[in-house]
Amino acid sequence: MSDIQTKIKFIQYSLNKLTSESISNTEIKDTYFKLFNQLHNKKTLMIAGSQGSGKSTLSLLIKTYFKKFYKKDVVILSIDDFYLSSHQRKQLANKSKTNLFKTRGVPGTHNLKSLNNSIDKLKANKFPVYLPVFDKVTDNKKNYTRKVNKADLIILEGWCVGTKPVEPSYLKKNINELEKKSDPDMIWRTSYNQALIEYQKLFNKFNYYIFIKLPDWKYVINWKYKQELNLRSLRSDNHLKKKLYIFIQYYEKLSKWMSLTCPDICNVLITLDKNQKMSKILYK
Secondary structure (H helix, E strand, O other), X not given: OOHHHHHHHHHHHHHHHHHOOOOOHHHHHHHHHHHHHHHOOOOEEEEEEOOOOOHHHHHXXXXXXXXXXXXXXXXXXXXXXXXXXXXHHHHHHHHHOOHHHHOOOOXXXXXXXXXXXXXXXXXXXXXXXXXXXXXXOOOEEEEEEEEEOOOOEEXXXXXXXXXXXXXXXXXXXXXXXXXXXXXXXXXXXXXXXXXXXXHHHHHOOOOOEEEEEOOOHHHHHHHHHHHHHHHHOOOOOHHHHHHHHHHXXXXXXXXXXXXXXXXHHOOEEEEEOOOOOEEEEEEO
16 A cells, blocks of 8 residues: 555544544545645644534644654644633623623633733743633533643634634624624624734734635534534434524624635635535635
8 A cells, every 4th residue: 555545544534533424535635635735844723614614623633644644743722712711701791791792702702811822832832831621511611721742733723713803894784683683783793803903913823724614604503503412412402403593693794704805815725515525625
């Protein structure tokens, strides 16, 4: 078996283990294999995409592949692990005069200072570095941290990483019921958009950017539902699906804004089909 075939088989095995997804050797060679070769000498990387787009899966594949074939240690930071606690978000909501900030997600609901400090220590090789772990089921940080002793490649993955602030004309449009009924004065939208300005300093610490684009926003609810069922080890939950329908509205505007703008600023654009598979990769 050739070196290329060995690598393709490894990707195939790893992908199946992570997602139970079966993908042909040709598809792997044209997508993952080519992408990983493009990334092998990178030091920092951002991966962005909407809920269920496969950011975490791609990050884990890169981590296992780099360890196996390049003997490199990849550290994955999920921006989700740096959410403020539910108590801190209540304080933010009171200060901002909008209850919408009680729900995690948008810029402003992360501990940006902690995230910046963690990345600076990793880049400066100031080990060990202790990273927080957030529990989405309890909506709070876990009572333990993740210890990192080496970082050859630092990946920051998250739904909003790399995005620029939303233009006023687009910010003003009510694109769902949440914005129309709960944010008529645009206090919430204006606040998280203002917070995004501070996030630019964080994003500028990274020199390579992958954006995963969805075929359509309508697929997000089903992909997110599938993700949450797996997280809870459930087969179905109608109450959960109704809650998620409301929950994803918090992410909708910025996600759609990213689909409009991030393809122009990313280094690699991955387009998904309706089955969550890569249909096209564009390198810039």
